[in-house]
Amino acid sequence: MVSRPGWGSQNTLDLIQVDLSRPVPTGLAECLSPDELARAQSFGFDHLRRRYLTAHLALRDVLSNHLACPAADVSFVKNAWDKPSIPDGPYFSLTHSDDLAVIAVDHDHEIGVDLETGSLVLTREEMAGVLSPDELEESGERDLSEADFLRLWVRKEAVLKSLGKGTAHDPSRLTVGFHAVDFDRWREVSTVDDGDRHVFHVLDIRMGTVSCAVARRDQPLSMGPLAFRRWTPPWSSSGQEDAAIDTKSLA
Numbered sequence: 001m002v003s004r005p006g007w008g009s010q011n012t013l014d015l016i017q018v019d020l021s022r023p024v025p026t027g028l029a030e031c032l033s034p035d036e037l038a039r040a041q042s043f044g045f046d047h048l049r050r051r052y053l054t055a056h057l058a059l060r061d062v063l064s065n066h067l068a069c070p071a072a073d074v075s076f077v078k079n080a081w082d083k084p085s086i087p088d089g090p091y092f093s094l095t096h097s098d099d100l101a102v103i104a105v106d107h108d109h110e111i112g113v114d115l116e117t118g119s120l121v122l123t124r125e126e127m128a129g130v131l132s133p134d135e136l137e138e139s140g141e142r143d144l145s146e147a148d149f150l151r152l153w154v155r156k157e158a159v160l161k162s163l164g165k166g167t168a169h170d171p172s173r174l175t176v177g178f179h180a181v182d183f184d185r186w187r188e189v190s191t192v193d194d195g196d197r198h199v200f201h202v203l204d205i206r207m208g209t210v211s212c213a214v215a216r217r218d219q220p221l222s223m224g225p226l227a228f229r230r231w232t233p234p235w236s237s238s239g240q241e242d243a244a245i246d247t248k249s250l251a
């Protein structure tokens with residue numbers, strides 16, 4: 001994979017945007033693990049398979065630059081709730097929605113990122129079930145738009161992904177609030193899990209009309225601006241774009 005100077009510095013949070021609409025060239029899937037290939041193969045639709053492959057090739061490419069190793073050598077473990085991590089590696093989080101993915105990498109703190117490109121994945125009634133008592137009260141007092149709920153939802157999922165349990169941790173036990181979007185201010189939130197209090201800081205991320213938030217365990221980022229990059233596929237200048245993977249041969 002191509003080395004990109006400057007990636008992987010300490011005290012920064014790298015946020016990388018990935019376009020999942022591009023075809024994946026033949027040969028690159030070989031850097032994925034058997035598990036990743038099997039997961040890709042399990043998708044019934046080509047566009048879902050392509051999105052998964054591109055997201056995971058991008059994830060390996062980004063992490064290989066942080067670890068200074070070949071993409072195929074990045075090896076993941078998963079916790080009981082399926083959160084992937086790299087032993088002794090940087091913390092990272094991946095989110096995808098339609099043809100867009102975001103990868104967050106942080107060397108110092110556990111991280112969670114979430115984005116939603118479309119409309120709300122839950123109905124308002126279902127949303128009520130994931131609101132904390134404070135959020136329920138706020139939702140009753142204000143005329144909230146779908147955008148307000150989406151913003152709350154990505155904040156909440158970002159925290160739950162940073163915690164590592166996803167929605168297996170009751171989302172109503174966490175208050176992130178409906179406050180207006182704020183791209184500059186990390187807000188402290190906390191939740192109790194197995195008797196322990198866990199503290200996070202959440203930040204809204206500017207992405208046009210897309211709702212996106214990142215959560216960092218314990219401390220907000222204290223130094224420097226967020227590095228937001230667009231991922232350039234290593235094959236984009238190699239003329240391989242048209243030689244898309246024959247996804248039927250992945251298994």
Ligand SMILES: CC(C)(COP(=O)(O)OP(=O)(O)OC[C@H]1O[C@@H](n2cnc3c(N)ncnc32)[C@H](O)[C@@H]1OP(=O)(O)O)[C@@H](O)C(=O)NCCC(=O)NCCS
Nearest residue numbers: 080081082083084094095096114115161164165166167168
């Ligand atoms: C994590 C979770 C919130 C993601 O929801 P989502 O909005 O559909 O998906 P996103 O695109 O934002 O994130 C998906 C990515 O999050 C990561 N992820 C998976 N489980 C995770 C977890 N428990 N915590 C943090 N991140 C997780 C993976 O990288 C995944 O990417 P992949 O599906 O391409 O492998 C949801 O899947 C969840 O709650 N999972 C835990 C449920 C559970 O109890 N699992 C037990 C094992 S059966």
